[in-house]
Amino acid sequence: MTHRRPDELPVVQFRARPDVIDLGWGHPHPAALPTDAWATATAGALRRYGSAALSYGYAAGPGPLVEWLTERLGRVDAYRPEADQVFVTAGASQALDLLAGAVCRPGDAVLVDAPTYHLALRIVADHRVDLVAAPTDRDGLDPAGTAELVRSLRRRGRRVPMLYLVPTFNNPTGRSLPSDRRAGLVAMAEEAGLLVVEDDTYRELSYDGPAPASLFSTAATGTVARVGSFSKTVAPGLRLGWLTADAGLVAGLHRRGHVDSGGGVNHTTALTMAEFAADGGYDRHLSGILARYRRQRDALVTAVRRHLPDARFDVPGGGWFLWLRSGADRVDLPGPDELLARAEAAGVSYLEGTWFYPGRAAGRDRIRLSFSRLDPAELAEGVRRLAGALTDGDA
Structure with a gap:
């Protein structure tokens, strides 16, 4: 039997892909996870x-x-x-x-x-x-x-x-x-x-x-x-x-x-x-992550407005996501599979809109972008790559 080292065994759900900026995952930013504060709370709970x-x-x-x-x-x-x-x-x-x-x-x-x-x-x-x-x-x-x-x-x-x-x-x-x-x-x-x-x-x-x-x-x-x-x-x-x-x-x-x-x-x-x-650990932690996620939201919104000026979306007042629609009045995006393949070839990924409807019966003109896991610079670069994929590399 071949044994792998502990650091080679799967640990987390998200698996990063080389050279792909993945805007699809609604996961927290790694730096937003309170590892030290949680260790302190764990020790405190065991003592108490x-x-x-x-x-x-x-x-x-x-x-x-x-x-x-x-x-x-x-x-x-x-x-x-x-x-x-x-x-x-x-x-x-x-x-x-x-x-x-x-x-x-x-x-x-x-x-x-x-x-x-x-x-x-x-x-x-x-x-x-x-x-x-x-x-x-x-x-x-x-x-x-x-x-x-x-x-x-x-x-x-x-x-x-x-x-x-x-x-x-x-x-x-x-x-x-x-x-x-x-x-x-x-x-x-x-x-x-x-x-x-x-x-x-x-x-x-x-x-x-x-x-x-x-x-x-x-x-x-x-x-x-x-x-x-x-x-x-x-x-x-x-x-x-x-x-x-x-x-x-x-x-x-x-x-x-x-x-x-x-x-x-x-x-x-x-x-x-x-x-x-x-x-008060929860309140202190929440204050910090709200500032972080607000910056990340604003970075994604700014990037979409710059690189995808025809896209329609609402600026979310909370949560982790932007819901984009084609700027045209008719559904003119490529099929979801074709568009996703083009995006991933350009080094960016997202979640297709069809996933959010029963039976995947709608949402072909929509995509969901998450701003939660990535830094502002990565979000901006991801949208730039997405814009290139949407225009077949001409943006």
């Missing part, structure tokens, strides 16, 4: 909690983190949840998987915003449901059209238990749902008896002022379940997130087999996060 930090944890998540979360959410949102409305998870992906497992059955129709987070589509589809794009327009999801879609599906005998969306700093568009649409969506869901799963992952990555109030903060109890994560604000390797929902739904999650078997799903990391937050 001793063997309890390495034991089976409380099902809903350790009290110190839940208490801090409720206080924090009360400051950055319009409502402070109660402790029994909070469930600590192994990241936002697990939170979404838990919620889908709790309310969906095989064969259900699950509504999704479109475009929306592409990997969420896969997570929900794993529950053997049919993903149905809710009607949208320039302002985002249309509550009245969505209500009619729910009625139509139910008239045909379909069960419609859930709607998923990212209403604040949407991935991929960077846009936030306007306040009137938020109110209309909540009212529609309450009337229809539909659980709205609100992916609120990007709330604290807000660059131009406070984020809008969450759907969860304005809805009647039981209408919205919100998903949050430390993957973007601290580090994805923690695999630490949470959800806020009706206390009855949260209690049902406590009773799931893998929780009953193993206790809190990420206990030691959750206690370390509580320690990281307790001495």
Whole structure:
């Protein structure tokens, strides 16, 4: 058997390709990851909690983190949840998987915003449901059209238990749902008896002022379940997130087999996060990364305006992404596969717009660029190369 040295073994998800500037990955900048501060917090948590930090944890998540979360959410949102409305998870992906497992059955129709987070589509589809794009327009999801879609599906005998969306700093568009649409969506869901799963992952990555109030903060109890994560604000390797929902739904999650078997799903990391937050480490870290990501956003926006002046996009007020559309009124880009091949031959990559729609049925004239992982100079050079690929090397 051939043994490889530890430094030759795979460690991280992202694999850099020589000579390719990859604008496709929504990953944090390596320098934004708080390695030293996290080491200090880890040591502090072990000193504070001793063997309890390495034991089976409380099902809903350790009290110190839940208490801090409720206080924090009360400051950055319009409502402070109660402790029994909070469930600590192994990241936002697990939170979404838990919620889908709790309310969906095989064969259900699950509504999704479109475009929306592409990997969420896969997570929900794993529950053997049919993903149905809710009607949208320039302002985002249309509550009245969505209500009619729910009625139509139910008239045909379909069960419609859930709607998923990212209403604040949407991935991929960077846009936030306007306040009137938020109110209309909540009212529609309450009337229809539909659980709205609100992916609120990007709330604290807000660059131009406070984020809008969450759907969860304005809805009647039981209408919205919100998903949050430390993957973007601290580090994805923690695999630490949470959800806020009706206390009855949260209690049902406590009773799931893998929780009953193993206790809190990420206990030691959750206690370390509580320690990281307790001495102000989270606030200091967040302040630093907001300044970093704002600079990177501005660098990407400036580069697109310079090298792709006909491209259409909104400057995102938060999150990590630019959502570009061809400047022409008609779809005149090459096919997605041809365009991506040309771009990668020019030394740049991105994520194709079709990934963000159920069945990849739309988005052929769109591409998503991420500004999170790269320095301003790399972002500018990546866009210059992309411009050359779009014009077949003549830009």
